[in-house]
Amino acid sequence: MATDIFWKIFLFILGSTVGSFLNVVIYRVPRRISIVYPSSHCPQCGNSIRWFDNIPLLSYLFLRGKCRYCALKISFQYFLVELISGFLFLFLFSKYQFTPYFFIYLMLSLDLVIISFIDWEHYLIPDIFTLTLIPLGFAVSFFFPSLYGAGLSPIRAFYSSLLGGVIGFISLLLIGLLGKVLFRKESMGGGDLKLLAGIGCFIGVKGVLLTIFVSSITGAIVGGILLAIKLKKKGEYIPYGPFLALGALVYILWGKWIAGFFSF
Numbered sequence: 001m002a003t004d005i006f007w008k009i010f011l012f013i014l015g016s017t018v019g020s021f022l023n024v025v026i027y028r029v030p031r032r033i034s035i036v037y038p039s040s041h042c043p044q045c046g047n048s049i050r051w052f053d054n055i056p057l058l059s060y061l062f063l064r065g066k067c068r069y070c071a072l073k074i075s076f077q078y079f080l081v082e083l084i085s086g087f088l089f090l091f092l093f094s095k096y097q098f099t100p101y102f103f104i105y106l107m108l109s110l111d112l113v114i115i116s117f118i119d120w121e122h123y124l125i126p127d128i129f130t131l132t133l134i135p136l137g138f139a140v141s142f143f144f145p146s147l148y149g150a151g152l153s154p155i156r157a158f159y160s161s162l163l164g165g166v167i168g169f170i171s172l173l174l175i176g177l178l179g180k181v182l183f184r185k186e187s188m189g190g191g192d193l194k195l196l197a198g199i200g201c202f203i204g205v206k207g208v209l210l211t212i213f214v215s216s217i218t219g220a221i222v223g224g225i226l227l228a229i230k231l232k233k234k235g236e237y238i239p240y241g242p243f244l245a246l247g248a249l250v251y252i253l254w255g256k257w258i259a260g261f262f263s264f
């Protein structure tokens with residue numbers, strides 16, 4: 001019991017530290033800046049961020065979200081990504097302990113965090129974060145078939161992975177075409193298609209179906225709220241990637257529990 005609590009605290013701290021790195025990736029990759037050079041610095045005054053100002057979660061709180069030197073406001077997103085990353089480590093460990101599932105789903109979850117924040121800001125998802133999921137998903141299905149259903153053979157699991165990818169791609173393609181016909185505007189980006197194909201390959205048929213279900217409901221609710229509080233104007237584009245990511249995370253963390261309700 002004591003060791004369990006130790007691991008949870010340790011993994012939360014480790015997770016928030018990894019979150020700091022995710023922040024670097026989220027900021028730099030879409031701007032085509034190297035993720036190793038130069039080291040982190042304030043975009044306004046150019047001062048390097050010292051190690052004691054780079055402690056996950058705590059530094060943001062101590063500095064009250066401002067640069068130590070020039071008081072430039074630091075985006076709350078940095079804190080949020082570190083917090084989410086910490087909780088992902090914690091939740092995934094609580095559910096899967098130190099099994100291969102933990103590491104596999106952790107990899108996918110962190111990728112989904114990166115994708116969500118890049119898509120939210122830039123309305124695009126770099127291929128490297130989505131297309132990579134397809135071969136990785138195939139490999140995972142073959143070597144860890146029980147992830148796709150108890151007692152599945154590697155071939156059957158691979159089939160679920162392949163079918164999951166195809167369903168993901170085609171369903172969004174159809175929704176996108178429908179949107180084009182009905183509303184005469186682009187509602188689904190190519191990045192979304194590749195993302196759901198990658199998610200499908202990684203979590204199989206059941207996973208991709210739940211992802212579509214959860215993402216469409218949460219997307220509609222959040223879209224409605226954003227319109228209501230006037231953060232978005234009518235007809236303005238709302239990126240769909242974060243909702244697909246959320247759907248996949250819901251499956252990873254609570255999929256079995258939800259499947260029990262609908263017995264599918």
Ligand SMILES: [Zn+2]
Binds near residue numbers: 042045
């Ligand atoms: Zn500064």
